[in-house]
Amino acid sequence: MKIGIIGGGSWGTTLAQALTDNNNEVLIRDINADFVKKINETHLHPFFDKPIPESIKATTDLDEIANYSDYLVLCVPTKFMRGVLKELYSATKGQKTLINVSKGIEPDTSYLVSQIVEQEMKEKVKDYVVLSGPSHAEELIDRKFTCLVSASKNSEAAKKVQLIFSNDKYIRVYTSDDVVGVETGGAIKNAIAVVSGIATGLGLGENARAALITRGIRETIKVVEILGGKTETAYGLSGIGDLIVTASSMNSRNFQAGLRIGKGEDYGHVLETSAQTVEGVRTIEAAHTIAKKYNTELPLIDLAYEVLFEGREIKEALSSLLNRDLKQEI
Numbered sequence: 511m512k513i514g515i516i517g518g519g520s521w522g523t524t525l526a527q528a529l530t531d532n533n534n535e536v537l538i539r540d541i542n543a544d545f546v547k548k549i550n551e552t553h554l555h556p557f558f559d560k561p562i563p564e565s566i567k568a569t570t571d572l573d574e575i576a577n578y579s580d581y582l583v584l585c586v587p588t589k590f591m592r593g594v595l596k597e598l599y600s601a602t603k604g605q606k607t608l609i610n611v612s613k614g615i616e617p618d619t620s621y622l623v624s625q626i627v628e629q630e631m632k633e634k635v636k637d638y639v640v641l642s643g644p645s646h647a648e649e650l651i652d653r654k655f656t657c658l659v660s661a662s663k664n665s666e667a668a669k670k671v672q673l674i675f676s677n678d679k680y681i682r683v684y685t686s687d688d689v690v691g692v693e694t695g696g697a698i699k700n701a702i703a704v705v706s707g708i709a710t711g712l713g714l715g716e717n718a719r720a721a722l723i724t725r726g727i728r729e730t731i732k733v734v735e736i737l738g739g740k741t742e743t744a745y746g747l748s749g750i751g752d753l754i755v756t757a758s759s760m761n762s763r764n765f766q767a768g769l770r771i772g773k774g775e776d777y778g779h780v781l782e783t784s785a786q787t788v789e790g791v792r793t794i795e796a797a798h799t800i801a802k803k804y805n806t807e808l809p810l811i812d813l814a815y816e817v818l819f820e821g822r823e824i825k826e827a828l829s830s831l832l833n834r835d836l837k838q839e840i
């Protein structure tokens with residue numbers, strides 16, 4: 511079948527290859543004309559410079575992608591999502607099944623992508639599915655084994671996306687009905703990955719990282735529950751699975767951004783000079799806003815917020831974490 515992908519960066523172009531391997535026809539839309547040219551003319555991944563199937567086509571034209579297929583994959587950074595959906599609403603004829611693969615919370619509003627889609631695409635959404643889980647583009651581009659979860663309120667739509675993306679060689683997709691839980695886990699893990707990177711940059715070791723990841727899952731669960739998702743989803747691929755792969759890997763640009771911040775670089779400079787999207791820093795801001803709104807403490811995220819956005823000294827912040835009241839683990 512035909513599938514359109516909006517956003518042909520690291521992840522979008524990697525998914526294009528997987529979808530092509532599964533015998534689909536794929537068109538990518540990206541606003542970066544150099545990426546589009548590179549995909550069409552050299553058949554190389556725009557970030558990784560690795561060969562991708564020649565049948566993958568790319569365009570800068572929104573109208574072309576809007577009406578290319580009934581299935582559109584959303585793969586732009588969350589901060590651009592609302593703008594993309596507004597344009598898409600005007601350009602699409604008929605209803606679409608939207609498959610969101612981006613992982614973040616909208617910075618100014620603290621909305622999940624499912625909520626932005628509801629607000630901006632309204633009656634033009636046939637079904638909404640989120641596809642998430644532990645997945646570095648750097649590995650999937652080499653067709654390394656990856657498990658994902660496809661979540662939708664419509665179980666048939668979740669199953670359809672499961673079938674579209676699964677194959678018997680390197681991708682296995684599970685289904686879920688917990689859109690909020692899956693989206694929240696995918697977003698919060700980027701925030702925790704930044705925290706984990708900061709700790710590593712400060713010279714803390716693997717003991718500390720394991721503790722941060724474990725406490726990070728507690729914070730993920732809190733946000734999942736506040737937003738109305740299921741606790742058990744946080745223990746699945748989109749929660750703990752994605753946290754493990756992101757919060758301890760040099761392949762994670764969120765971990766790497768944290769590492770640079772922990773070594774003393776200014777976070778604004780880190781964001782400006784990262785070639786790829788770093789969702790985690792903005793997610794720290796959004797999750798902190800959610801915690802305040804619902805009167806909940808997220809010790810790691812709140813502390814990272816104070817360091818990044820309020821100028822709190824990192825080492826002092828860390829020692830305040832250790833000086834919190836001693837308590838039961840769970």
Ligand SMILES: NC(=O)c1ccc[n+]([C@@H]2O[C@H](COP(=O)([O-])OP(=O)(O)OC[C@H]3O[C@@H](n4cnc5c(N)ncnc54)[C@H](O)[C@@H]3O)[C@@H](O)[C@H]2O)c1
Pocket residue numbers: 516517518519520521522539540541542545557585586587588590593594611612613614645646647648785786787789
């Ligand atoms: N890279 C990964 O391993 C990975 C894995 C899973 C999920 N994700 C998520 O996917 C999303 C995208 O990440 P990425 O790594 O591909 O980022 P990226 O920075 O590599 O690519 C983003 C792409 O979006 C394009 N873009 C920006 N605005 C656009 C618009 N209005 N229309 C079309 N294209 C537009 C940019 O030109 C760029 O090519 C993020 O939310 C990320 O968390 C990434």
